[in-house]
Amino acid sequence: MSYLTDEEKAERIKQWWSENAVAIIGGLAIGIAGLFGWNWWTDRQDSRAEMASELYTTVLSHAAAGQYTQAAAVAAELTERGRGTPYVAMGWAIVADVAVRQEDPQRAIHALEQARETARDRGYRQVVTLRLARHLVSADRLDEAEALLAEVESEAFAGLRAEVRGDIARAQGDSERARQHYEEALAAGHNTEFLRLKLDELSA
Numbered sequence: 756m757s758y759l760t761d762e763e764k765a766e767r768i769k770q771w772w773s774e775n776a777v778a779i780i781g782g783l784a785i786g787i788a789g790l791f792g793w794n795w796w797t798d799r800q801d802s803r804a805e806m807a808s809e810l811y812t813t814v815l816s817h818a819a820a821g822q823y824t825q826a827a828a829v830a831a832e833l834t835e836r837g838r839g840t841p842y843v844a845m846g847w848a849i850v851a852d853v854a855v856r857q858e859d860p861q862r863a864i865h866a867l868e869q870a871r872e873t874a875r876d877r878g879y880r881q882v883v884t885l886r887l888a889r890h891l892v893s894a895d896r897l898d899e900a901e902a903l904l905a906e907v908e909s910e911a912f913a914g915l916r917a918e919v920r921g922d923i924a925r926a927q928g929d930s931e932r933a934r935q936h937y938e939e940a941l942a943a944g945h946n947t948e949f950l951r952l953k954l955d956e957l958s959a
Contacts, residue, residue, distance in 0.1 A: 803836075803837065803838075803839060803840055804837075804840045804842070806836065806837070807833060807836070807837030807840040807842035807843070807846075808842060810829055810832060810833040810836070810837060810842070810846070811833060811837075811842045811845055811846060813829050814826050814829045814830045814833060814846060814849050815849070817829060818849055818852065818853060823853045823856055823857055826849060826853050827850060827853045827854075830846045830847070830849050830850045830853070831850070833846035834846045834847055834850075834869070834873075841874075841875050841876060841879075843873045844869075844870045844871075844873040844874035844875070844879065844880075844883065845870075845879075847866045847867070847869040847870035847873060848866070848867070848870045848883060848886075850862075850866035850869075851863040851864075851866035851867045851870065851886070851890075854866055860890065860893065860894055861894075863890055864887065864890050864891065864894060867883055867886055867887040867890060868887060870883045870887075871883045871884055871887055877909075878909065878911070881906070881907045881908075881909055881912055882912070884903050884904075884906055884907055885904075885907055885912060885915050885916065885919060887903060888900040888903045888904055888907075888919050889919055889922070891903070892919065892922045892923055892926055895926065897923050897926055897927060900919065900923055901920075901923055904916055904919060904920060913940075913943040913945075914939075914940045914941075914943035914944055914945020915940070915945055917936045917937070917939040917940035917943060917945070918936065918937065918940040918945060918950055920936040921933045921934070921935075921936030921937040921939075921940065921953070922953075924936055925953070925957070930957050933957060934954065934957045934958070937950060937953060937954045937957070938954070941954070
């Protein structure tokens with residue numbers, strides 16, 4: 756076994772440091788920069804989410820007061836400035852509601868398409884998809900509506916999905932299939948007055 760003298764140890768340490776100093780310092784710099792970058796990014800995201808939340812509240816206030824023009828304007832600002840937050844999809848959904856009240860079905864469909872594309876939560880996306888399918892049925896775009904329903908896989912929405920399928924069948928003139936779907940919706944626990952009225956209408 757050989758032993759190094761203190762001078763030899765010192766020389767080896769100097770050599771190792773000269774070979775690795777750049778990598779070590781560079782790694783530390785990258786780590787520190789990454790930490791500051793992450794903090795800046797999360798602070799920015801928090802600020803954006805807070806701003807989007809305030810805009811969304813403003814949109815709701817305008818819509819509740821029947822100020823649909825103002826609601827649409829603020830919702831448009833929300834969809835632009837709130838990118839990356841869940842409020843964008845919710846803003847588009849309100850744009851759709853306003854469009855319905857202003858009797859602009861094409862704009863409602865467009866807004867719901869945007870809401871569906873920007874929805875980050877899977878459950879909320881399926882809710883928006885169902886709403887979009889309903890509007891497509893009203894616009895007589897039945898094949899598109901049927902295709903969308905295939906994306907609604909959650910059993911939590913089985914009743915709503917069956918009702919929309921019934922609406923499609925009724926629009927196609929297939930009363931028997933429509934009745935089957937409506938009864939399926941009822942069996943899934945989706946027991947609404949409007950659904951019962953549609954079922955009664957088929958039985959009349």
